[in-house]
Amino acid sequence: MTAAAVGLSHSPLIGKNDPAPDVLARVAEAVAGAREFVRAYDPELVVLYAPDHYNGFFCKEMPPFCLATEAHAVGDFGTAAGPLSVDTAAAKALAQGVLDRGVDLTVSARMTVDHGFAQPLEVLFGGIDQVPVVPVFVNGVATPLGPVSRIRALGTAVGEAAAELDRRVLFLASGGLSHDPPVPVLDGAPPRVADALIEGRPPTPEQRARGEERVVQAGRDYAAGSTAMIPINPDWDHRLLDHLEKEELAEFDSWSVEDMAREGGGSAHEVRAWIAAFASLAAASGPYEMTSRFYEAIPAWIAGFAVATARGQA
Ligand SMILES: O=C(O)CCC(=O)/C=C/C=C(\O)C(=O)O
Numbered sequence: 001m002t003a004a005a006v007g008l009s010h011s012p013l014i015g016k017n018d019p020a021p022d023v024l025a026r027v028a029e030a031v032a033g034a035r036e037f038v039r040a041y042d043p044e045l046v047v048l049y050a051p052d053h054y055n056g057f058f059c060k061e062m063p064p065f066c067l068a069t070e071a072h073a074v075g076d077f078g079t080a081a082g083p084l085s086v087d088t089a090a091a092k093a094l095a096q097g098v099l100d101r102g103v104d105l106t107v108s109a110r111m112t113v114d115h116g117f118a119q120p121l122e123v124l125f126g127g128i129d130q131v132p133v134v135p136v137f138v139n140g141v142a143t144p145l146g147p148v149s150r151i152r153a154l155g156t157a158v159g160e161a162a163a164e165l166d167r168r169v170l171f172l173a174s175g176g177l178s179h180d181p182p183v184p185v186l187d188g189a190p191p192r193v194a195d196a197l198i199e200g201r202p203p204t205p206e207q208r209a210r211g212e213e214r215v216v217q218a219g220r221d222y223a224a225g226s227t228a229m230i231p232i233n234p235d236w237d238h239r240l241l242d243h244l245e246k247e248e249l250a251e252f253d254s255w256s257v258e259d260m261a262r263e264g265g266g267s268a269h270e271v272r273a274w275i276a277a278f279a280s281l282a283a284a285s286g287p288y289e290m291t292s293r294f295y296e297a298i299p300a301w302i303a304g305f306a307v308a309t310a311r312g313q314a
């Protein structure tokens with residue numbers, strides 16, 4: 001089969017707290033390249049790996065990863081609300097294929113997703129309902145987190161199962177790289193916040209607006225030099241991209257959760273989505289080639305921001 005992959009950082013601050021025009025122009029060029037790559041590849045199915053930010057998954061039950069046979073976006077940070085165009089038959093086939101390969105996948109018959117899923121679909125396809133998709137949530141926020149080797153195993157199993165579909169599949173990763181945005185943390189949270197993180201009480205529109213404004217303000221503070229967050233770490237980000245580019249995916253098995261958080265910040269774990277997508281590509285297509293790679297540290301977006309495309313050689 002043929003397979004391809006795209007990795008794309010997301011940020012809730014895009015369009016809300018933008019960097020200088022020259023930075024925006026470089027990002028726009030990289031994104032346009034990824035869009036053209038996707039258009040030329042013309043995928044028949046997109047397997048989208050993305051995290052959640054306490055909109056769909058909560059601490060009452062937090063799976064390390066979960067595949068959806070139906071999904072609805074909440075519409076946070078200006079992204080679209082409503083159903084994703086999930087290919088339910090393909091989702092069920094992939095779920096069975098992954099379980100058959102011994103990876104204990106959680107399956108959701110109605111997943112709630114946020115900007116982590118919606119933004120890449122809007123950026124690359126013009127909407128959340130434009131392309132047949134199989135959403136795969138990868139926890140990159142809530143601790144405790146398991147070893148990265150399990151994410152690679154998930155990606156490999158999905159890739160092998162996808163190869164059996166005999167369709168042009170695009171593995172799309174949303175998130176990372178190093179960044180430390182103000183996502184709430186359960187440990188040490190005041191009782192009301194802890195309760196919301198555990199139970200998943202839907203925020204009122206006012207509460208959601210306040211939360212989003214807090215993130216925008218954090219972006220402004222960070223771009224102005226606030227040191228409250230762990231800095232973006234371009235060296236760490238390039239190390240990650242180098243391993244992906246050279247197909248050295250087993251290297252990630254030795255990356256520890258603690259080192260990742262220390263070097264890349266609390267949301268650096270979103271790179272799990274990238275590791276899963278590239279493991280899927282490797283499993284589905286054999287050796288692959290990274291055909292484009294863009295990186296820039298963008299404090300205004302609180303993001304080590306990357307865009308990469310890769311094509312299987314099979
Ligand atoms: O209300 C809140 O606190 C929402 C915080 C939030 O969703 C932040 C998200 C940040 C990212 O997705 C990111 O930088 O990757």
Ligand SMILES: [Fe+2]
Nearest residue numbers: 051116175270
């Ligand atoms: Fe995120």
